Amino acid sequence: MTSKRIELTPELFRRADETDDARFYQSPRFVTHIDDAAIAAVTTLYREYFPAGLAVLDLMSSWISHLPEDVVYREVVGLGMNREELAANPRLTKFVVQDLNREPLLPFADAAFDSAAICVSIDYLTQPVEVLRETARVLKPQSPVVITFSNRCFPTKAVAAWHSLDDAGHLKLVEAYLNAAGGWRDIELLDRSPKKLFSDPLFAAIARRA
Numbered sequence: 001m002t003s004k005r006i007e008l009t010p011e012l013f014r015r016a017d018e019t020d021d022a023r024f025y026q027s028p029r030f031v032t033h034i035d036d037a038a039i040a041a042v043t044t045l046y047r048e049y050f051p052a053g054l055a056v057l058d059l060m061s062s063w064i065s066h067l068p069e070d071v072v073y074r075e076v077v078g079l080g081m082n083r084e085e086l087a088a089n090p091r092l093t094k095f096v097v098q099d100l101n102r103e104p105l106l107p108f109a110d111a112a113f114d115s116a117a118i119c120v121s122i123d124y125l126t127q128p129v130e131v132l133r134e135t136a137r138v139l140k141p142q143s144p145v146v147i148t149f150s151n152r153c154f155p156t157k158a159v160a161a162w163h164s165l166d167d168a169g170h171l172k173l174v175e176a177y178l179n180a181a182g183g184w185r186d187i188e189l190l191d192r193s194p195k196k197l198f199s200d201p202l203f204a205a206i207a208r209r210a
């Protein structure tokens with residue numbers, strides 16, 4: 001399947017649970033959503049793509065950002081749904097509670113950040129093209145967005161498109177989102193699954209702000 005063949009029609013963004021996301025995320029979940037080996041693969045990617053000293057935007061953030069502990073960033077801003085989780089995240093210098101499915105416009109200035117991350121969450125966006133267009137707007141030129149995911153999800157909140165595709169299809173879907181959003185170049189689709197037996201797989205779609 002090529003990204004050109006994925007037509008992003010509205011029915012692809014329906015969910016089994018269409019109730020307000022604020023309800024689903026009202027209680028904090030102090031858990032990890034992928035295993036340690038997959039988290040280590042995310043951290044390795046951040047080490048490769050997010051140099052020290054820069055400003056990082058962690059979209060769809062929680063109590064853990066997976067950034068390398070020894071790397072100091074100028075600022076790390078988190079945006080997510082649960083205030084308690086975000087307040088407990090030791091890496092965040094600032095956070096915003098915002099439902100991107102209600103308001104996909106980001107509350108940040110143009111070119112405010114040097115890098116952006118979306119970890120194991122892209123499958124919950126009902127307007128991913130708008131959110132990625134906004135992500136490009138708030139990044140400086142050449143800055144990377146690192147979108148990672150595995151093969152697990154909250155099924156009732158993941159969009160229909162996600163359920164209809166396999167791992168390779170998910171990579172193509174995210175590529176289609178980035179292409180539809182515009183403002184992105186050098187899209188890479190990576191399988192960074194840990195070699196460890198039985199660990200969670202880990203995939204990444206990475207692009208640079210044009």
Ligand SMILES: C[S@@+](CC[C@H](N)C(=O)[O-])C[C@H]1O[C@@H](n2cnc3c(N)ncnc32)[C@H](O)[C@@H]1O
Nearest residue numbers: 021033060061062080081099100101119121124
């Ligand atoms: C599976 S968790 C992943 C959290 C974190 N990125 C991580 O790697 O552990 C999904 C996250 O997406 C966020 N999220 C889900 N729906 C959202 C929405 N509509 N707007 C903003 N954030 C959302 C939730 O707050 C939650 O933290």
